[in-house]
Amino acid sequence: xxxxxxxxxxxxxxxxxxxxxxxxxxxxxxxxxxxxxxxxxxxxxxxxxxxxxxxxxxxxxxxxxxxxxxxxxxxxxxxxxxxxxxxxxxxxxxxxxxxxxxxxxxxxxxxxxxxxxxxxxxxxxxxxxxxxxxxxxxxxxxxxxxxxxxxxxxxxxxxxxxxxxxxxxxxxxxxxxxxxxxxxxxxxxxxxxxxxxxxxxxxxxxxxxxxxxxxxxxxxxxxxxxxxxxxxxxxxxxxxxxxxxxxxxxxxxxxxxxxxxxxxxxxxxxxxxxxxxxxxxxxxxxxxxxxxxxxxxx
Numbered sequence: 321x322x323x324x325x326x327x328x329x330x331x332x333x334x335x336x337x338x339x340x341x342x343x344x345x346x347x348x349x350x351x352x353x354x355x356x357x358x359x360x361x362x363x364x365x366x367x368x369x370x371x372x373x374x375x376x377x378x379x380x381x382x383x384x385x386x387x388x389x390x391x392x393x394x395x396x397x398x399x400x401x402x403x404x405x406x407x408x409x410x411x412x413x414x415x416x417x418x419x420x421x422x423x424x425x426x427x428x429x430x431x432x433x434x435x436x437x438x439x440x441x442x443x444x445x446x447x448x449x450x451x452x453x454x455x456x457x458x459x460x461x462x463x464x465x466x467x468x469x470x471x472x473x474x475x476x477x478x479x480x481x482x483x484x485x486x487x488x489x490x491x492x493x494x495x496x497x498x499x500x501x502x503x504x505x506x507x508x509x510x511x512x513x514x515x516x517x518x519x520x521x522x523x524x525x526x527x528x529x530x531x532x533x534x535x536x537x538x539x540x541x542x543x544x545x546x547x548x549x550x551x552x553x554x555x556x557x558x559x560x561x562x563x564x565x566x567x568x569x570x571x572x573x574x575x576x577x578x579x580x581x582x583x584x585x586x587x588x589x590x591x592x593x594x595x596x597x598x599x600x601x602x603x604x605x606x607x608x609x610x611x612x613x614x615x616x617x618x
Contacts, residue, residue, distance in 0.1 A: 403503050403530075404462045405440050405447040407433045408494055409476065410508035412453050412485030419540030421599045426481040429507035429536050430473070431603045436505060437472050441465070449475055452490035453483030456497070488516035491524060501528040510535050510583065518586055525590050532593040535583060539600035542576065544569050 372381060372392035380394040415426040423431065437447045441464055448462035449472050460475050487508055494504065504524055510517060510533075524531050540546075546565035553560050580596050587594035595610050 403440075403445050404500065405436070405445060405503040405505060406462070406494070406498070407437060407447065407449045407472070408491070408504060408506045409433065409449065409451045409479070410453075410485065410487065410506075411451050411457060411479055411481050411483055412487075412509070412511065413482050414485070414509055414511050415481035415536075417538055417541075418599065419538055419545075421539050423599055424481070425509055425536045425538055425599060428597075428599045428603060429534065430476050432534060432536075432597075432607060433476070433505070433507055434469065434473060435604060435607055437469055441469055447472070450494055450497075451475075451479050452485075452487075452493070454486045455490055456493050457483075485512060487512040488520040491517070491520035495520070495523045495527050495529075498527065498529065501530075503530045503532070506531065506533045507536060508533070509537055509541075514579070514582060518583070521587065521592055522590055525592055530593075532595065533583070533587060535580070535594065535596045537596075537598050539598050542598040542600075544572050 372394050376394050382393050385391075385393045409426075409429060411426075415429065416424050418424040418427075421428075433449075440447045444464050446462035446464040447468065449458070449460040450456055451458040458475055458479060460472060463471070487510065491506070498504070506521075521531060521533065544565070546569075548565060549562060550565045551560055551562045584594050584596070593610075593614065595606075597606050
């Protein structure tokens with residue numbers, strides 16, 4: 321897989337494998353929890369009772385209900401189906417940024433997406449890929465075979481974060497494209513109009529999809545480690561602005577906190593998972609922490 325080699329460095333592969341060993345029971349519960357109701361965590365629950373009829377398995381009789389009603393009822397279980405996942409990757413120019421980390425935001429997103437794809441495929445859940453900038457650019461149909469991970473990484477390795485972006489319009493396209501309830505995992509720095517982006521996320525959620533937003537920022541965008549007079553460049557339109565970094569820092573960090581808090585609050589209200597990340601945190605640790613928190617919420 322030569323095209324994917326830079327995303328399959330030994331240390332990346334080891335991180336993914338280490339995550340798999342530590343998290344396999346958590347991931348199983350996480351994915352089962354996303355399957356159609358009534359799956360809510362680590363065990364399959366029954367969806368309703370119905371009266372016992374000849375031919376039903378006596379083992380399915382609910383004896384607690386019998387004790388209360390003196391009638392035979394069986395637990396009706398919801399059939400388990402595979403959850404189809406889609407990795408939705410932002411190819412905007414700003415995703416190619418890094419200040420002093422080894423990985424750009426795009427590289428970090430690819431490592432995170434590779435780990436999620438690896439884990440889902442090992443659970444035999446099919447995963448597909450959609451890439452976008454101003455509109456959808458590339459796609460790979462969902463598959464669950466082991467070799468599919470290499471196909472996903474090869475397409476990502478050929479993708480370059482260099483276009484202008486329209487996150488909202490692209491996510492509207494994603495919503496129109498998906499015909500069945502799926503797990504939609506969005507990887508983006510969300511540098512766009514939050515009103516429009518949130519509206520497009522609501523549309524996905526209202527379409528019956530489970531949605532996870534991995535909000536990926538560079539370490540420098542989160543901590544603003546600059547001092548003195550500096551010239552900043554907008555990664556999308558290349559406009560330059562000279563500022564006094566020391567005087568600007570407090571206002572910048574306040575704006576960033578407000579930006580993230582809005583996404584956190586409004587996504588929570590819409591039952592969308594919002595996961596703020598920065599590139600200084602190892603992706604396997606970040607993913608493990610998210611999965612543990614998700615499992616704890618049940």
